Amino acid sequence: MSGRSAVTVAVMLATTMVSLDTTIANVALPHMQGGVSATQDQIAWVLTSYLVATAVMTPLSGWLAGRFGRRRLLLSSIAGFTAVSILCGVAQSLFQLVAFRTAQGLFGASLIPLSQAVLLDAYPQNQHPRAMAIWAAGAMVAPIFGPVIGGWLTDRYSWHWIFFINLPIGLAAFLGVSLFAAADRPDKSRLFDFFGFSTFSLGIAAFQLLLDRGQFKDWFASGEIRIEAMVSAFFLFLFVLHTLTADRSFFNRALLADRNFIMASITAAVVGGLFNASLALLPSMMQTLLGYPAVTTGIAMAPRGLGSLAGFFLISRMIRCFGPRSVLAAGLCLMCLTQWQMSQFALSMDMAPVIRSSFLQGLGIGFSFIPSSTIAFSMLAPALRTEGAAIFNLIRTLGGSVGISLTQTHLVRNTQAFHSLLAEHVRLDNPLAHPPFLLPPFDLSTTTGVARIDAEVTRQASMLAYVADFRTLMLAALASLALLMLMRSPRPK
Structure with a gap:
């Protein structure tokens, strides 16, 4: 194995490890809640503390890499993240778990931008799309499989193993970086x-x-x-x-002078919002409304990861043939198409529409995220890459958080609105509210029958709210196409 290949594998392991931890803990929260005797609101801090710590430390990655050296910072981050993961696994109280998750976010924040910058430097510019495809395979696909892996580990063993799984990955990544990554000279004159x-x-x-x-x-x-x-x-x-x-x-103003970097970062935020919002909406819809168990839900959503991988394998050749801006436009159009498909979901459907739209959305993510990364760094000076990668990934992460928050709020409020709208028609003077149109167990003349009707109205209202969310995401993807007009597509070398 060549030095470049070894470094690629090592940083990919680090990227996969930290990306996996953004979603792997979600499905284990109920088990953690019982294990540390916490309320639902308290256990949510296990996720919140990690996200806040990551958001705070990510912008600092550029300065730390310049001041202490990229290789040294990468090794310290891998070692710290791995060690704290073990501490999370042996935590005995809510305070310990939240404290260690905070430390996990602090150490892990640098791994994503550092791995991206290391790969950009390891490959010549004409191979940057390939490098970004490799990097995105860990950064974007790992969160998709995180809930499936987390659910399996939790059911098969215990919630502690979702953290212990980082030990072999972290050791392999640390060994690979320490043996094969080139040493760089830190700039100790750089002030903070x-x-x-x-x-x-x-x-x-x-x-x-x-x-x-x-x-x-x-x-x-x-x-x-x-x-x-x-x-x-x-x-x-x-x-x-x-x-x-x-x-x-603290923020290098030279980044603001690069129009491609700014527009591509905003596009990545939109793609991150679409990706995370759909990832949050689909499992809850399938389990609460369609009645699928968690394992089946994970299987139905697995084609999203397969679609992303297919996109990552095809993307380098497509960018060389058509340019990153054209491929990005195709990716955003695919995102629009899949959100439209999801807006046609119904309570009577089987798994086929979910599988089909998940695969196409994964393909759209691959065609959107990698070209936006390529455009963002296409004209950026090499000295700005680490700091640029930190800001780029922070904006992408915040875009994902905004997408989840807005869609979840939209979902709750629309469910209430649709429930009121549907309930207006369930009354005694409506002929459709009586047999033969309304059959048992639905019955307005009994308490049990009214409860059954209310449950069904809530179910129908929830489905309409999910459909409205998917339609909103489709419009967001459609609007993001306007950003392409502000980007300059570099001619491949």
């Missing part, structure tokens, strides 16, 4: 903008908390959410003002 970092991290942390907890707290009806919104707006305003006026800023 403490004020810029503090304002940015506080603003982003408050914003992530707002997104993660808003759907459970009824958004701005909650005092907590209003405080988080004000804190986020205040510190982000200070950060923007400081960035525009300071001689030395």
Whole structure:
């Protein structure tokens, strides 16, 4: 195995490990809740703490890599993430679990942008689409299979094993990077903008908390959410003002001069929002409305991962033939098509529409995410790649959080609205509310029959709300096509 191949495998293992942990814990939350004697609201901090820590530390990756060396930071992050994963697995209380998950987010935040930057440097520019396809296979496919793996480990063994699984992966990644990754020279003269970092991290942390907890707290009806919104707006305003006026800023203003980087980052945020929102909506719809067990749901959604892998294998040749902007347009059109297909879902359907739309959506993700990454870094100076990768991945992650929060809120409110609309027609003076149109066990004259009717109305209203969410996501994908007009497609070398 060549040095480049060994480095590719090592950083891919690191990427897969940290990407897997973003979703693998979701299905194990009920088991963790019982294991550490926590309430549903308390156990949610296992996810929130990880997301907030990752959001705070990701922008710092660029400065840390420049100050201490990319290879040294990568090794420290892998070792720290692996060690803290073991501590998460042996945690005995909610406080310990949340504390270790926070540390996991802090160590893991650098792994995604560092692995992306290492692969970009390891391959010549004409092979960057191939490098991004390899990187995306870990960054985008691992979260798809995370719930399936997490459910299997939890059912077969216990929730502790969703963290112990990181030990062999982390050891292999650490060994590969330490043996084959080239050493780089750190820039010890690089100064740290403490004020810029503090304002940015506080603003982003408050914003992530707002997104993660808003759907459970009824958004701005909650005092907590209003405080988080004000804190986020205040510190982000200070950060923007400081960035525009300071001689030395935490955020490198040279990134703002690259139009491709800005537009591609926004597109990646949209794709991340579509990806994460669908990933959150489909399992709950299939289990609560269609009655599928968790394992069957995972099998029905597995074609999404297969579609993504197929896209990753095809993408390099397609970009060479047609250019990244054309392929990105095709990917966004595929995303529009799949969201339209999902907006046609019905309670009477079988698994075939879910499998078909999941595969096409996975293909669309592959055709969207890799070209957006290629365009983002196509004209960026090599010295800015690590910092650019950190910002690019932060924007993508925040886009995913925004997508989940908005669709979940939209789902709850639409369910209530559709329930009221449907319930208006269930009354004694409506001929359709009596036999032969309304048959037992549905009966307006008995308490049990009314309860059955209400349950069915709720089920129908929920399905309409899911369909409305998918239609909204389709419109978001369609609107993102306008961003392509602001990008310049580099001619392949």
